Amino acid sequence: MTQRGRPREFDLDDALDKAIDVFWKQGYGGTSLSDLTEAMGISRPSLYSAFGNKEQTFKAAVERYARVDMAYVDDALSAPTAYETVSRYLRSNADAVTTPGKPAGCLSIQGGLSAGPDDDRVVRYLADRRADGERRFADRFARAIADGGLPASEDAADLAKYVSTVSAGLAVQAAAGVSREELHRVVDRALLAFPDKASHTPASAGGGEVSSSPRARWG
Amino acid sequence: MTQRGRPREFDLDDALDKAIDVFWKQGYGGTSLSDLTEAMGISRPSLYSAFGNKEQTFKAAVERYARVDMAYVDDALSAPTAYETVSRYLRSNADAVTTPGKPAGCLSIQGGLSAGPDDDRVVRYLADRRADGERRFADRFARAIADGGLPASEDAADLAKYVSTVSAGLAVQAAAGVSREELHRVVDRALLAFPDKASHTPASAGGGEVSSSPRARWG
DNA sequence: CTAATTCTGTACCGACCGGTGCAAAAATAG
DNA sequence: CTATTTTTGCACCGGTCGGTACAGAATTAG
Secondary structure, eight states: OOOOSSOOSSOHHHHHHHHHHHHHHHTTTTOOHHHHHHHHTOOHHHHHHHHOSHHHHHHHHHHHHHHHTTTHHHHHHTSSSHHHHHHHHHHHHHHHTTOTTSOSSOHHHHTOSSOOGGGHHHHHHHHHHHHHHHHHHHHHHHHHHHTTSSOTTSOHHHHHHHHHHHHHHHHHHHHTTOOHHHHHHHHHHHHHTSOOGGGSOOTTSOSOOOOOOOOOOOO | OOOOSSOOSSOHHHHHHHHHHHHHHHTTTTOOHHHHHHHHTOOHHHHHHHHOSHHHHHHHHHHHHHHHTTTHHHHHHTSSSHHHHHHHHHHHHHHHTTOTTSOSSOHHHHTOSSOOGGGHHHHHHHHHHHHHHHHHHHHHHHHHHHTTSSOTTSOHHHHHHHHHHHHHHHHHHHHTTOOHHHHHHHHHHHHHTSOOGGGSOOTTSOSOOOOOOOOOOOO
16 A cells, blocks of 8 residues: 555655746746756656656646645635625735745746747646636626625626736736835725725615725725 | 948848737747747848847837837827826727737737746846836826826825736736727726826816716716 | 948757656565 | 565757858949
8 A cells, every 4th residue: 555666755745836936937938847857856857757747847836836825815705795805815916926935926927928839838728727716706706796795787707807907917017026015005096996895785785884995085 | 321231131120020929929938039030031140130139139129019019108198187198098008908910918028027047137128118118107197196187195106006007917818818898898997996187176276177087986 | 343341041059958768776565 | 585666867869949150142332
C-alpha cells in the first residue's frame, strides 16, 4: 500500500508555490523551464515526472492559486447581501493584488492575457476560469434579485460583468505599481455604482428599514 | 537633398501597421522576429535597418498605435465637461477594444502586462505610457474642480485612477471575447460612479440650472 | 562612366527553447 | 540477499530565438 520506488525528494505543494510565484511575475510565456526548475529547486525530469509538462504545471499552479490565494472569493459570496458580497470581494481583491511579499497583480491576468499561437490555449484557459468566477457572482446576484435583495430591474449578468471588469482593472493597475491605498479609493468609487439593498423597496418585505448604506452621495 | 542610396521598397507606416496588429494579438514576448517580418512583408535586415531592433520596433508600433488608434482620447479630453470627457472616453474605449477587423483588446495592455527579465523594460514602458494617459485625465479633472465643473471635495487623481481602472478592465474583458454591447452596459454602470456637473452647486455660479444629468438613479 | 551610399536577400551566429534518454540512486517486496 | 519500481541528475535532442555578416542590387553625386 505504501509507495513502491524511490520517494520524491521535494514537496509537491511547496514546489507549486514557487511555480506560482514565477508564473505570477513573468507570465506563462515569459517563464522558461529553467526559470521554473531553478525556482522550484528541482531538476527538469523531476518536474516532468511530477506535473507532466510546462502547460500542466501552469494549470496546476493556477488551480492552487485559486484555492489558496483567491479563497476570499468564497468568503465574499457567502456575505448576507449582494452589496456586501461586492464590497468584500473588491476590498479583498485590492488587498490581494498588493500583498507584500507576493508579486503585484493577479496570476489569472498576468499569467497570460495574450500570446503567440503556441501558448494560445493557456490564454483561453485563464479567460475561461475568469468567466467561471464571474458566473458565480452572476448567480449570487440572480438569487438576490429573486429574493428582493436587489431591484428586479437589475440584470445579474451585467452586474457581475461590471464587478469583474473593475476587478480586472485593479489587477492591471497593481501590476503597474499602484498602491493598495490608491486601489481602495478606486474601490470606494466603484462601489458607488452598485445598488444596495437600502436604496430600493424589496418585493418580499415592507420598505420600512433604516438605511444602512455606507455609500457616499454627491452633495 | 534627396536620399542617396537604394530607396526603401516598403512604406514605414504600412509596415508598422502590420507590426501593431501582430503585437496587439500576441504581445511583445509572444511575437518573434519571424512573426514580425512575415506579417510586415520585409526581411529581417530591412526591419533592423528601418527600426533598430525588436524592442524599438515595438515602441514605434505603440507610438503609432497611440496616435492613430487612440486618437479618441484627445477628443474626449476636449469635451466641455469632466463628465462628458469620461463618458466619451469610456464609450470610445469600449468601441476601440471591440473594433471589427482589429484584435480584441488594447495594445497598451496586451502588449505586455508581465514578462521575464529580458522583456521587463517593455512592460515598464507600457505602464509608463498608461500612467501618462491617466495623468492627462487627472489634469482635466483638476481643471474642472478649479473652475467648478466638479465638486471641490473630489480628488482629481483618484477620479482619473478610477477611470483608467475601468478602462483597463474593459480591455481585459474584450481580450477575453466580451462583446461591445456588454462592455457598453459595463460603461453605463461605471458612469454612475462619476460625479456630473448637474449634481452639485458650482462654486462659480448660482445653483439654479436645470439638471441635464443623463444618469440613471436607483428607484 | 565611376564612386559612394543605402537597401535587400541569403545564410549564418551562439544561446536558449521545451522536452527526453539513460543510467545511477533509493526505496519496497519477496 | 535479489528483483522491481520510481526518482534523480547529466547530458543531449531538434528547433527556434534575437541579431548580424556579407555580397549583390539599386539608387544618387560627380
